[in-house]
Amino acid sequence: xxxxxxxxxxxxxxxxxxxxxxxxxxxxxxxxxxxxxxxxxxxxxxxxxxxxxxxxxxxxxxxxxxxxxxxxxxxxxxxxxxxxxxxxxxxxxxxxxxxxxxxxxxxxxxxxxxxxxxxxxxxxxxxxxxxxxxxxxxxxxxxxxxxxxxxxxxxxxxxxxxxxxxxxxxxxxxxxxxxxxxxxxxxxxxxxxxxxxxxxxxxxxxxxxxxxxxxxxxxxxxxxxxxxxxxxxxxxxxxxxxxxxxxxxxxxxxxxxxxxxxxxxxxxxxxxxxxxxxxxxxxxxxxxxxxxxxxxxxxxxxxxxxxxxxxxxxxxxxxxxxxxxxxxxxxxxxxxxxxxxxxxxxxxxxxxxxxxxxxxxxxxxxxxxxxxxxxxxxxxxxxxxxxxxxxxxxxxxxxxxxxxxxxxxxxxxxxxxxxxxxxxxxxx
RNA sequence: GUGGAAGUAGCUCAGCUGGUUAGAGCAUCAGAUUGUGGUUCUGAGGGUCGAGGGUUCGAAUCCCUUCUUCCACCCCA
Numbered sequence: 001x002x003x004x005x006x007x008x009x010x011x012x013x014x015x016x017x018x019x020x021x022x023x024x025x026x027x028x029x030x031x032x033x034x035x036x037x038x039x040x041x042x043x044x045x046x047x048x049x050x051x052x053x054x055x056x057x058x059x060x061x062x063x064x065x066x067x068x069x070x071x072x073x074x075x076x077x078x079x080x081x082x083x084x085x086x087x088x089x090x091x092x093x094x095x096x097x098x099x100x101x102x103x104x105x106x107x108x109x110x111x112x113x114x115x116x117x118x119x120x121x122x123x124x125x126x127x128x129x130x131x132x133x134x135x136x137x138x139x140x141x142x143x144x145x146x147x148x149x150x151x152x153x154x155x156x157x158x159x160x161x162x163x164x165x166x167x168x169x170x171x172x173x174x175x176x177x178x179x180x181x182x183x184x185x186x187x188x189x190x191x192x193x194x195x196x197x198x199x200x201x202x203x204x205x206x207x208x209x210x211x212x213x214x215x216x217x218x219x220x221x222x223x224x225x226x227x228x229x230x231x232x233x234x235x236x237x238x239x240x241x242x243x244x245x246x247x248x249x250x251x252x253x254x255x256x257x258x259x260x261x262x263x264x265x266x267x268x269x270x271x272x273x274x275x276x277x278x279x280x281x282x283x284x285x286x287x288x289x290x291x292x293x294x295x296x297x298x299x300x301x302x303x304x305x306x307x308x309x310x311x312x313x314x315x316x317x318x319x320x321x322x323x324x325x326x327x328x329x330x331x332x333x334x335x336x337x338x339x340x341x342x343x344x345x346x347x348x349x350x351x352x353x354x355x356x357x358x359x360x361x362x363x364x365x366x367x368x369x370x371x372x373x374x375x376x377x378x379x380x381x382x383x384x385x386x387x388x389x390x391x392x393x394x395x396x397x398x399x400x401x402x403x404x405x406x407x408x409x410x411x412x413x414x415x416x417x418x419x420x421x422x423x424x425x426x427x428x
Numbered sequence: 429g430u431g432g433a434a435g436u437a438g439c440u441c442a443g444c445u446g447g448u449u450a451g452a453g454c455a456u457c458a459g460a461u462u463g464u465g466g467u468u469c470u471g472a473g474g475g476u477c478g479a480g481g482g483u484u485c486g487a488a489u490c491c492c493u494u495c496u497u498c499c500a501c502c503c504c505a
Contacts, residue, residue, distance in 0.1 A: 006496095108505085
């Protein structure tokens with residue numbers, strides 16, 4: 001009885017694993033370039049942790065379980081609650097700003113579709129304890145730095161930026177109450193995703209007043225920051241903050257990637273300031289990356305009111321985009337890398353192959369050999385298929401203490417003494 | 429949760445309106461080749477046709493159920 005893989009999961013055979021490693025290693029390298037430290041947590045947490053800031057619908061999309069002690073647990077669907085929990089536990093001893101990154105494996109019980117599976121990897125970058133918009137700029141810079149390193153240019157992708165804080169101020173100026181904001185955010189988040197008529201119907205339901213709705217639509221139709229004129233001091237401050245963010249991104253040399261877009265709201269309730277999403281300019285895919293400032297989250301998780309900002313980038317959409325752009329060539333990604341492949345010409349050297357291969361490995365080099373043996377031609381064929389840089393050949397000259405080292409790519413080979421060869425392994 | 433399309437060898441697919449023992453290419457393994465690899469040639473293994481049930485003398489083919497995949501919704505932390 002063959003058992004199939006579970007719905008929405010992937011098996012990573014060596015070629016797929018090479019792709020995954022290519023992506024994950026790129027994420028990690030970019031994180032380290034910007035001075036982030038890596039952390040991780042458990043793959044399951046208390047179910048209640050995800051109920052703090054999420055509605056029933058979110059909880060339905062969790063993989064949950066009850067352990068033998070009756071604890072209600074859930075496999076992590078996102079990393080931020082774990083981050084908040086971990087940071088809160090050591091908030092008084094960790095030097096700030098806390099710049100952390102992680103590449104957790106996450107699970108969500110959603111219906112799989114293009115760019116979305118039930119199990120995936122997500123790069124998380126967060127900065128805790130820095131209120132200044134410079135921290136937001138750094139997170140965005142790091143994400144763009146990674147995307148640039150894959151070969152994506154400002155012609156391929158765009159960071160759509162806005163500010164919840166600014167939007168809240170403008171909505172209040174238009175007459176919205178604090179209680180109405182969440183509902184209005186929910187509708188505005190749909191603006192680019194549903195037909196215009198459906199959007200207006202939804203907005204009409206959330207905002208019955210024609211006058212107020214007109215003002216909101218005027219705000220939403222703004223194409224640039226200059227068209228907006230906040231009248232309250234809160235609005236002007238939020239505006240200044242956003243302008244400073246754009247100036248910082250220019251200073252960092254990635255200004256051409258950034259674009260103001262009042263329509264970026266993000267569905268999530270916990271964002272309090274700058275929010276952004278990264279899209280491919282072709283716009284055929286869902287967002288590659290999303291993030292923003294969440295100044296209340298640590299407090300909501302029982303800690304002190306420490307500000308934070310962060311972003312998440314999933315592997316599924318990214319992989320599709322890289323493939324579409326021809327930036328992911330599977331055949332160029334090796335599943336292994338060998339420095340040496342030891343072969344013999346003559347059965348009497350078969351056990352010497354094992355001894356020599358072990359010595360090469362103990363000296364710190366990647367080395368393999370054939371179990372099957374066979375004639376020299378067959379063994380070299382295997383050496384070739386293994387992708388080894390060099391073949392080491394044991395034959396008649398070995399009786400005189402010599403062996404042949406062959407460069408597989410060029411075919412050049414030279415005879416060296418066993419001692420010289422072993423000595424050469426110690427260099428580097 | 430809703431709707432559409434599809435499941436035949438490890439992969440890509442043939443298999444006409446039901447009819448002998450279900451095929452091909454690639455891949456794998458073995459041999460041609462006992463001191464020199466990417467070529468070529470020969471051969472082999474591998475499928476209860478996604479699973480279960482039904483119709484029929486007879487089902488990969490028709491019907492039902494279910495699972496999985498892909499796509500579009502809902503949602504998207």
